[in-house]
Amino acid sequence: MTLLQHELQVVVGAYLLAAIPIGAIVVAGRMSPLYRLPREHLWRWWSRFALVIVGFAVLISVLAPAS
Numbered sequence: 001m002t003l004l005q006h007e008l009q010v011v012v013g014a015y016l017l018a019a020i021p022i023g024a025i026v027v028a029g030r031m032s033p034l035y036r037l038p039r040e041h042l043w044r045w046w047s048r049f050a051l052v053i054v055g056f057a058v059l060i061s062v063l064a065p066a067s
Contacts, residue, residue, distance in 0.1 A: 010057050011050070018049035 022042055029036035 010054055014050040014053035014057065015046070017053050018046050021049060022046045 022045060025035065025037060025042065025045075
């Protein structure tokens with residue numbers, strides 16, 4: 001696989017993993033108006049969660065011994 005394919009896999013996987021807490025917030029917002037957030041905030045937080053996941057993936061790949 002090429003580097004571009006690996007990067008694409010990491011980014012898509014990060015967005016899928018970031019969808020889990022955002023989905024929980026959306027469900028909580030439907031159950032109670034106390035947890036309801038504007039969609040713009042949810043999109044922003046989804047991207048931020050994905051960025052953190054990608055950062056950890058890069059950090060792990062740098063610190064992990066090559067095998």
